[in-house]
Amino acid sequence: MTSKLMKGLVYASAAFTFGMLGYLVIYILINGVRFLTPSLFSWQYSTSNVSMMPALMTTLMVVAGTLLIATPIGVFTGFYLVDYADRKNPVVRAIGMATDTLAGIPSIIYGLFGMLFFVIFLEFQFSLIAGILTVTIMSLPVIIRATEEALIATGMPIRQASYALGAGKLRTLFKVVLPVAMPGILSGVILATGRIVGETAALMFTLGTATNLPGSLFASGRTLSLHMYILSQEGRHVNEAYATAVVLLIFVLVINALSTLVSKRLAGGGK
Amino acid sequence: MEHINEGAAGKTKRRPPVRKTAKTDWKEKIMHGVFFMAAFTSILSLVLIVIFIFTNGLPMMFEYGLTDFIFGTTWNRTTFGLLPMITGSILVTLGAVGLGVPIGVMTAVFMAEFCPKRLYAFLKPAVNLMAGIPSIVYGFFALRIIVPQIRGIFGGPGNSMLAAILLLAIMILPTVISLSEAAIRSVPRSYFSGSMALGASHERSIFSVVVPAAKSGIFSSIVLGVGRAIGETMAVVMVAGNQPLMPRGLTEGVRTLTTNIVMEMAYASGQHRDALVATGVVLFVFIMIINTTFLIMKTKEAK
Incomplete structure (x- = not known):
């Protein structure tokens, strides 16, 4: 009897979860798609067209800039932790713990830190560079963990085979292990991209909220998520906020499709 | 490893x-x-x-004054008593976890044990999609759907603690679902077969044998959900009302630690700004406690 009830609750919960998700997606699409007008994509922002084009471009700039810095650092950290470090070394354990801790810090704390350190202490002002550096620290743990997992999954035999053929450690890592681990690393980078696109709290007080395209690394801008937040807070451009939500949803869908594609390749033997 | x-x-x-x-x-x-x-x-x-x-x-x-700051109940531009926000954060998080965790865990049970394979091929990406939707979109959705509903049913402004709780309950679902599902799937299949062989029904084997065996993993999913809920900022600020007052009821406005920072940072300076950073310190301490709990659980689980 109780199991029957539990089973009912399980089905109801699943129905609620996926029903809610479906409702959210459909609701945003229905209310947003019709406001995706050409003027929303004009290059120049004005208070009458509230164009999202500068925000869209700024988002891409922030994503590109962040990945450019965070990917090598994150992947190299993974290399170090898996293939070079001696696990008993206290410094190495501290690195692992620091990564875990960074992963759990909420974005508003990153925002506060970015403001205190990059914007005020280093005098970057509200700028692209301050935003990028803040979000870089945020996405590091995601990339590090994905790299670690991917490298560990490649296993020891492939390395030993390479050493046996006379390849050095570095060469083994780059020519033999890395290609096999690539899909796993890539899915981490894609996950990080999703985080960056959706980020608001960490960017508000670092990147700032300027409406136009930042002309240099030291100019302020706003990403799509920030743009949408400001539109919905002002309350006068609700339709445009819906339209921005549609674009954000499309971003998320594309990113998820990419990561599914990559992980399918991963499951398919990691070729 | x-x-x-x-x-x-x-x-x-x-x-x-x-x-x-x-x-x-x-x-x-x-x-x-x-x-x-x-x-x-x-x-x-x-x-x-x-x-x-x-x-x-x-x-x-x-x-x-540490006690004045932590236990003071008045917050304005010159007086900085953080207790309303601390209480607000704790209540909102408890509410969200109390509501979201059962739904999330049961959805995870569905995903791992009841879901037909062909449906699973759709639902798994759906959970990933849920995890990927920006918090600002959740907040906006709650602002347009949940807030008017609350206004309609209970009266008042609608921007309320209840709205924040419902919103966060939805937002922690993907975290709770994926971790709990992984925990349930990692239970050796022999537990299930053994229970079935002893004559227990399919449902009973799952609820009395498999799920209890996964409880440490499910607990860590809850801890991570708590971390998500207490740290969420931009979605909450859109629906919570944000009055810096002690929580007065489910349908009244509330302000949390995170939203306290976002609401006032734009125009704060001097001691006011430092008080907002100090709010961050308190939040940081909360998060460190939650994270340490999570890490301890994870290490225990690994052993």
Whole structure:
């Protein structure tokens, strides 16, 4: 009897979860798609067209800039932790713990830190560079963990085979292990991209909220998520906020499709 | 995890590659250094974060009086009593977890045990999609759907603690679902077969044997959900009402630690700004407690 009830609750919960998700997606699409007008994509922002084009471009700039810095650092950290470090070394354990801790810090704390350190202490002002550096620290743990997992999954035999053929450690890592681990690393980078696109709290007080395209690394801008937040807070451009939500949803869908594609390749033997 | 490190670090050090020239040796040495520097970035970042948040927040807390700051109930531009926001954060998080965790865990049970394979092929990406939707979109959705509903049913402004709880309950679902599902799936299948062989029904085997066996994993999913809920900012600020007053009821407005920072940082200066950073210090301490709990659980689970 109780199991029957539990089973009912399980089905109801699943129905609620996926029903809610479906409702959210459909609701945003229905209310947003019709406001995706050409003027929303004009290059120049004005208070009458509230164009999202500068925000869209700024988002891409922030994503590109962040990945450019965070990917090598994150992947190299993974290399170090898996293939070079001696696990008993206290410094190495501290690195692992620091990564875990960074992963759990909420974005508003990153925002506060970015403001205190990059914007005020280093005098970057509200700028692209301050935003990028803040979000870089945020996405590091995601990339590090994905790299670690991917490298560990490649296993020891492939390395030993390479050493046996006379390849050095570095060469083994780059020519033999890395290609096999690539899909796993890539899915981490894609996950990080999703985080960056959706980020608001960490960017508000670092990147700032300027409406136009930042002309240099030291100019302020706003990403799509920030743009949408400001539109919905002002309350006068609700339709445009819906339209921005549609674009954000499309971003998320594309990113998820990419990561599914990559992980399918991963499951398919990691070729 | 261990065997690669042991093997790579231990054995190869003792047995260098056959073709050993001075040139490759240098390259190896330099890259070893580069990799270490990269790895050190994490520690450096964390140390910088702690230093900058604490040196900006702590002096204000002591100048103002630690007890006055933590237990004061009035917050305005000159008086900084944080208790309303601390209480707000705790209540909203408890509400969201109390509502979201049962739904999330049961959805995870569905995904792992009841879901037909063909449906699963759709639902798994759906959970990933849920995890990927920006918090701002959730907040906006709640602002347009949940808030008017609450206004309609209970009267009042609609922007309320209840709205924040419902919103966060939905937002923690993907975290709870994926971790709980992984925990349930990692229970050895023999538990289930054994229970079935003893004559228990399919449902009973799942609810009385498999799910209890996964409880440590499910608990860590809850802890992570708590972390998500207490740290969420932008979605909450859109629906919570944000009055800096002690929580007065489910349908009244509430302000949390995170939203306190976002609401006032734009125009704050001097001691006011330091008080907001100090709010960050308190939030940071909360998060550290939650994270440590999570890490301890994870290590226990691994053993």
